[in-house]
Amino acid sequence: MPAYYLEIIVVLLGLAVLTFDAVGRVEDKRSLAGLGVLGLVVVFFLLFKTSKPADPGSVFWKFYATDSLALFFKGIAILTTIVVLLMANDFIPVLQRFGPPVEAKAHSQSGFAEFVALPLFLCAGLMWMASANHLVSIFVSLELVTVTFYVLVAYLRRHELSLEAGVKYLILGALSTGLLVYGLAWLYGATGALDLSSIEKALSATENPLPALFALAFILAAMAFKVGALPTAFWIPDVYQGAPTPVTALLAVGSKSAGFIVLMRLMTPFLKSELLSGKVVAVLAIMAVATLLYGNFAALLQTNVKRLLGYSSISHAGFLVLALASAPSHGGALETPATTVAFYLASYAITALLACLVLSIVSAARHGDDLDSFRGLGKASPFLALLMLLSMASMAGVPLTIGFWGKFFVFQQAVFSRLWLPLGVAVIGAAAGFYYYFRLIFSMYLETATGADGNPLGKDTLTKIGAGSRIAMILLALAIIGFGFFPGSILALLR
């Protein structure tokens, strides 16, 4: 079965959800999310059944790559969407409060079907991004994702923060789209080609680097917006905070990982050209340093957990850009840069999804997502607190968690490429990370929160966790520890 069938199936799944909602008179709309999850699980297993193209030379395969990297990122996109749909299920009360206004006669969960269908369409976009290797398909798939996000970020239309986030994301997203198109146009002008393999040939033969570098500047600025790296990462904290928590998870994990594979594919021709690679590495190294400094140091002062996760996501982007910057001279390192980036993103996905799951439950139960909302969680719900502890440990890169390996591979790439200054900044950043991730642990276990009646706050609502979310959380936690011991099993997928 060709790999692009999967995207088609996911789109059909989204349409099916909408159709069932329109004609089926579904009583409890959570079953729609259930349908989506089931469908995606099937698609995930189909991922292992895809076949290589029979005629790789034909025009279509210039648009669409099916290497192991593409399949790996498709897997990340599918798993992310599954978790997001499970989160959406627990998110219904918030949607009812802040979502689209409900008319008197309408279903009490009206508006939920779209909240399920849109992530499915988005998932198809992310999967396509993973395969895009042609400037046109890169742009179109990116837009499919971005436009869907415009809707999702502002979904809580009766909630000020969500609206603010929507506007910010829309304006800055449109700006970055403009930058990207402009950059791609220059790249086309400089090389006369649209598919990346021809661009690679053209760039290695070019004698005048200026047009290509000009294109690079715009492409990097635009892609930095998608992956959350400086110079265009300033939207992240506001939008993460304002967006509905499931959408935050989708932004943090799905958008970032798909953005990185596109960035990686776009950078490869530049990095392989002898004339350009030195300059590209310098630019990427500066980007990495700036991103690491900004993400980590701004995170130190945050009191809102969603903003904290936002800044932490910027700092993770810094580590990833550092891995990209060490691409040309990695000889001797254990893993290739592409593998390093893919592994790091997988580890980040697992860790961040767990954090978002816990966060959405806690913030729904306690009506807030400040650090204070996590006070005394260790007592009120030891289960959630322990999961959050694991997730934070993995984010910080404590050994024997999956997060450690991500950082380990990045550091070792940097050592081999002799990027000492960025490496030093990355180590300092990781040390700062210990502080701000531990602060959350500190709030959960060492501070107490008591409601007016003297009982731990929200204890009864905290224990009502949907079975799906519960299973997902346990599986993610097991993955953090399991792959923490045996990272090789993920790497094997990439070989």
Added chain:
Amino acid sequence: MTHVIEFIVFLPLLAALAILVGAPARPTALAAAFVGLITVLVVAFQFNPDHEVVGGFAYQFTSSLPVLLDAKGNAVLSLAFGLDGMSLVMVLLTALVLPAAILVSPPESGIKGNPRLYYLSSLLIAAGALGAFCSTDLFFFYAFHELALIPTFLMIGMFGHGANRVKTAWTITLYLGAGSLVLLGGLVALFYASGGTTFDISEMVQQAKIIGPAESDRWVYLVLLIGFGSLVSLFPFHTWAARAYAEAPTPTAMLHAGVLKKFGLYGLLRIAQPMLPDGAEAWQNLVLVLLLGNILFVGYSTIAQKRLDLMLGNSSVMHMGFIFLGVASANVIGAHGAVMLMFAHGISIALLFALCGGLRERFGSTDMAEIGGGLATKMPRFGIIFAMAAFASIGLPGFANFASEILVFFGAFEPMQKSGATTLGPLQWTCVLALWGVVISAVYMLRAFRRLFNGPVRVGAPDCADLTPAEQVPLVLLLGVLLLVGFVPGLLLKYLTPSLELFSTLGR
């Protein structure tokens, strides 16, 4: 017996998991601790002290599971366990302190907060230590030690004593976290210095010998010294230790001061000295100055302490100086002394912290003036055990500490005898000054005993019961070990000799 080490390492982890999902905390922890102790004792009897030494290491009961392969399919990194004499002694120490620490933990009803977390954390700290000591792979050696970081933070912050416990928890976490990062940097540098192909410790030692020491290796040693040193509270990186131990709950203080802290010294002996002998030689004088800081500077501040827990915390920092002396002399006798002293100090400080916890439980304070004197009349059994523990800590003959310290001191003079020199070198002068530390220990230990147990009973002192038989079990267990090893040090020395022969080629 092939997977017995995995069993020893993962038993506390499994027990912690069982407690997490609902098994009764105290019985599970106790069962795990005692099953572990019995297994370790069986392993010790099965251990063949005359096992063939390959490249300086004679690992037995080895097992290995590749975790990360390079492009050619060779294992770069494996979850590999094995025991040689040195690690066996450290594992014995852990296995002995853990049951005692669990036994002195308060019953579940007496814990303010979540009792599961209390027992679970103790098990995790012990698992971290066991994993580090049993690992034959550099990476897991480091990683298992890190496992103990978060439980220690939570234990001190949640269950610690005193109003400042949260601040103390932060201090120890940031201090040890930063120390570990420095250490990680040093270990990665070491990995590349030894060829960058494997994390297997004995292979790395081999390759370090083949490739030969480079100039830059000296700096790697310094980084390792700072990293390991801040984990062992080497002067001047010792400021986290005394307060943390004073404010930690009793089992945490026992496990951390007794067992986990020895990780840094073990690392220096196992990794830094054999792989970077030139670095060790280059920085020897620095180590000597710093260890005198531990023995004399911290020693004098120990005398000035008014609270028993702070005094013990400081004394534990001070005694690290003697172990460092054994490490720094880098010869066979000194290394024997260092490992023996790690064991003896671990047991004796755990015993003292257990006793200190008993006093805190009875009087609600550890201030020696507040508790007052004359306890020996009211609690004779407590007094006897405390006196014995104090004697052990001072290093009186008959206790394991004496047998170890004497080896350390002989080790410092061994180079003189070897070279036939007639004047004292820096190492010997340090040893002479360090001997003064024994006097300092005697001063503070005996003063503490006098203030607490001798003299008249303070007017208005609360009534307090002597040790119950149940309370005596962990104390007598530890004290018995100290006496046994003190009278028959050969019990442990026979394990150590083959694994420390390595040092005969390193020292001057």
